[in-house]
Amino acid sequence: METGERPEPLDKEAIEGQLRLMANCFGAVHGGLGTLLVYSTTLFSEQCGSTANGFFYVSTWPGSMFLAVPLLSVLGRQGCLLYSFSSYVLYAILFCTARALQTGDVEKESCLSAGPVLLCSASVVAGLAAGVMWTSQGSYFAHASALLASGTEDPEAKTREANAWLSGVFALRYLGWEFALKLLTSLIQYFKQDDASILVLIVIAALATVVFARSDPLPREEPTSQGPALDKFRAAISLWSDVVIWLLSPTNLAFGFGAAFMNGYFNAEVSAGIAGTASIGALAAVTVASAALGSWCFGSYGQKHGLILPMALGSLAMLATMYFGLSEMKGLSAAWLFLPYLLWGFGRGSYESVNRAALADFYRGKKIDAAFANFTFQQCMASAIAFFVNRAKVSVTVTTIMALLIMPCYVLVMQRCSGEQRPVLQVGAHCVTSVERTTYQSKHGRVVRASCASFNDFSRCKCVGAF
Structure with missing residues (x-):
């Protein structure tokens, strides 16, 4: 042209x-x-x-x-x-x-x-x-x-x-x-x-x-120019000294180890033994369906009321799944098999939606790509380690510990956030600090409730600076 x-x-x-x-x-x-x-x-x-x-x-x-x-x-x-x-x-x-x-x-x-x-x-x-x-x-x-x-x-x-x-x-x-x-x-x-x-x-x-x-x-x-690949690696590594990226990691680690357990040991030794190999695809489909439903429900609730409850429900779903994994469904009929897959789907839904929203709450601008790269690294390395070790008790134990740490770590992140000086959120002619739970009136007349914990990306509000 x-x-x-x-x-x-x-x-x-x-x-x-x-x-x-x-x-x-x-x-x-x-x-x-x-x-x-x-x-x-x-x-x-x-x-x-x-x-x-x-x-x-x-x-x-x-x-x-x-x-x-x-x-x-x-x-x-x-x-x-x-x-x-x-x-x-x-x-x-x-x-x-x-x-x-x-x-x-x-x-x-x-x-x-x-x-x-x-x-x-x-x-x-x-x-x-x-x-x-x-x-x-x-x-x-x-x-x-x-x-x-x-x-x-x-x-x-x-x-x-x-x-x-x-x-x-x-x-x-x-x-x-x-x-x-x-x-x-x-x-x-x-x-x-x-x-x-x-x-x-x-x-x-x-x-x-x-x-x-x-x-x-x-x-x-047209071909994109994103700079040397090494720059992306350096940007991701630079966040390793930031305690927030690690306080937000329990969901990634729980999902990584738990997914390896469900797709490995539980499928092969529990589900296949109870209902046969042919049942694995149908049971995995239950997880996908509940993950889709969970992602939608958690995301919709989180935008309006904050991420605490959806994150807590996701961690509880992971814990409940590990209970069934630890018991190996002993004494239960094949009809009960759908339950751990259903619960794990809700845990995956929390990982797919709420976990990513939490990351976007605390990282903005040039750091967001590096933050998501670290999330990918954490989840992939967790799954890789779990598959290589291939010990059911190890995966169940790590998933359980990480699921228990999700909420305490998230509370620590919120406290760290509230203790720092944050940029302000400007709505119309009003400016207030983003850490205060305040009612914002948008220029179109829509009321939006937000706080440091729940503010994500309201399209009708203008963020001044990187939040």
Whole structure:
């Protein structure tokens, strides 16, 4: 485009359509991989499947910290998503190949056998791609929000509205596909067709990748320049001396260890033993459904009344799940199996929604990306350690301790926040300190209640400085 030439007007309906298409393709591909991660500890030996999942999680962080930035600058957002989708399809193909290489008794299979070694290698490929996928997905959404807000009277407020709307669009499709694929896999395996279920996931993921490859990129798409990858790493490391990032970590650590326990030992040794391998997908789908419901309920309540109650409910759900895990459902019928998966879904919902909102409450501006990078690091390392150690009592113990620490640590963060001098929040002609629980009157007449603990991102209020 020549200097001074005005850009072509944007077709915002087309942009919204492209976002929906991307969310559907993302959900179809990522949902398939999530299903295979769940089944890796039952279709392979628990030890080998857990080791492979450990490699996946430990590879995700370097993928987001070191690989994503240079790839975004070279391939652009859509190119990075296509790379990630293709890597996930490759993982599924290698998963199927590793199954074909299995010989003899699966439970006695060595992790140095050809099948498990191939599975671990595939997990590294998928883990690196996962880091790139989530980074490029966030960049894709940010670019789409900016496009939808361009040309409006208040681009900043419109961008916030677009972000909220797009996140809802994405979450609905992302969790919807995960739910459907886990349920479908369980149904196919009910008819003793384990390998057929994997082939179905491969076909669905491959079709979604092809559809996305043939779709139009977002307008004004170009390779992004985000600076050297090492800068992102340094920014994340710089927060390690900040006590707040560690006081907010118990939810990440509880979810990391707990998810490894549920997807590893509990699936393989408890659920499969009580209801059979075919039940795993359906039970995992229960977790996804309750996570979606929990995220919506916790997020809606948290915006109006603060994060304390949703965070407490999430920690209680994790504790209750670990109780069932510790008892291994002894003396209970198969009908009770849905309960720990339902409860764990509410714990995941708290992790997905309230935990991220809490982080956004205490970090702003340039620090927010580094803070989220630390959250990813904490959760991925927790899951990786849990899968590598592969000791049920260790995972249950750590998850229980971390879940008990969630609320005391959050209270400490609130006290630390209230003891510091914070910037002011300006609403209309009124300025008050953001640590006081005050009623703010917006310029549109809507009353918003906020405090240091509950203030997140009210689109009708203007924050002066970085809150």
